[in-house]
Amino acid sequence: MSPRTVVLLGSTGSIGTQAVDVITRHPDRFRVTGISAGGADPVALARQAVALGVQTVAVADPDAAGTVFAEVVRASAEAGLNQVGVEVLTGPDAASQLAARGADVVLNGITGSVGLGPTLAALGAGSVLALANKESLVAGGPLVRAAVQRPGQVVPVDSEHSAIAQCLRGGRRSEVRRLVLTASGGPFRGRTRAELADVTAEQALAHPTWSMGPVVTVNSATMVNKGLELIEAHLLFDVPVADISVVVHPQSVVHSMVEFADGSTIAQASPPDMRLPIALGLSWPDRLPEAAAPVDWTRAGRWDFEPLDEDVFGAVALARAAVAASATHPAVYNAANEEAVAAFLAGRIGFLDVVATVEEVLREHDGGPVRDVADVHAAEDWARARARERVAAAG
Structure with missing residues (x-):
């Protein structure tokens, strides 16, 4: 089975860096073809690009493009690579351009409603959308739902919604009485x-x-x-x-x-470990072995539930x-x-x-x-x- 091609949007953020960890531990399952970020940390973005061997890097801040490319050259040299074959897309629509290229899976880990454009682009290209950017669905709900081409094209990455998707395997939709979202209470x-x-x-x-x-x-x-x-x-x-x-x-x-x-x-x-829902988002409907540690049932513990x-x-x-x-x-x-x-x-x-x-x-x-x-x-x-x-x- 050939590896799934993956685009990571928001690759230097919390979701993106954990997704990189999941992917690098399963090199036979995934091949990252593109990554995107805002451009605030060009060094981290360049090092990810070289380590993952991506073809394309998208940067929202056009002023950061030159720095990102220079850092890619530097990181390539440090890695002993003689040739830099990375395309750099820039501007506010760069992530959407990257998402539209038809990867098997697009993981949208962008924060905020700026993720709406990339969400729609990924769905329009027929990619599976591993959605961690809840704001794009909240802001553009009717548009996102209309853009879905087939059942299962959107796989939730938020831990709560990933949990619900897993639980729904246990019964038919007509049998559902209610969903229960858990909150830590902060x-x-x-x-x-x-x-x-x-x-x-x-x-x-x-x-x-x-x-x-x-x-x-x-x-x-x-x-x-x-x-x-x-x-x-x-x-x-x-x-x-x-x-x-x-x-x-x-x-x-x-x-x-x-x-x-x-x-x-x-x-x-x-x-609590976001690598589990991230792994499911990337591999759905399959489960990756040892994506995260399980509950240790040999130790005493307690689970409390209280109304909000x-x-x-x-x-x-x-x-x-x-x-x-x-x-x-x-x-x-x-x-x-x-x-x-x-x-x-x-x-x-x-x-x-x-x-x-x-x-x-x-x-x-x-x-x-x-x-x-x-x-x-x-x-x-x-x-x-x-x-x-x-x-x-x-x-």
Whole structure:
């Protein structure tokens, strides 16, 4: 069996670097043909390109292209390679160009709704989309669903949605009663709103379980990430948001569950390690041997489950309301949050102001259909501008 060709989008980020680890441990299964990144770390990108032997590197920042190529030359020389045969694509559409080249699998590990273009490009090219970029599905849900050409073309990489996909193998779709998303609770589980008023960015970035990028980590602390995941689950599995529950599970061993009509619940359990859902995304429907360590059943342990305190963490309820309001409200939810998180990390607003900003912007949005990417961008641009105005007013 010939190896699957793979394109890694966001290769220098958390998902991308772990995907590289999975791939390099299974060289007979995968061949990476292209990688992409924003361009903030050209040295890491160049070293990945040479180590993986890729044909194409895509860089979003056109000013970083020359540095990336120079670093590829340097890394090639250090590796004893006499010839540099790497093509460098540059600009905001570079990742989309790379995703459209028809690799067997495109893993979209880009952070933010800028991943929508590459998501649509990969689907349009007929590639399997291993989707870690939940924001592209949230923002452009109708477009993404319309672009899917066949069942199984989108394979979720988020640990929760990968878990649900695995659990759904245990029954027919008509037998599903509800989906149960688990949440770690983040660093502020059990706190009151008053106790959250003065938390710092440093505290919000200290996630107790997962190692993620700053935006996703803050989203986990505010529970916006769980709101995004609820919308993603609704779109991926065609389940009404009313039939998707969120439960807090601080150990992060049970990654999500499916409850069936007969009263049985199937759960997927493994120690918190993103290499497992990444490996499944790359190899689906097959499982790679020893992708991650299993649960050690010889050691005593406990799994706790508790309801989400939606009076303190209102982001999930806002996500449900966004789905019900209009096709563009989820894009507004995500875009307003991205602006608010940036402001929080920069010290311009407080922690509680993040979700409050999202709520205010959602309340003001008139809503509308999503007929094309322009509709998504228009909703996002409006939301970002309105969020920035709210942040400025708060300052």
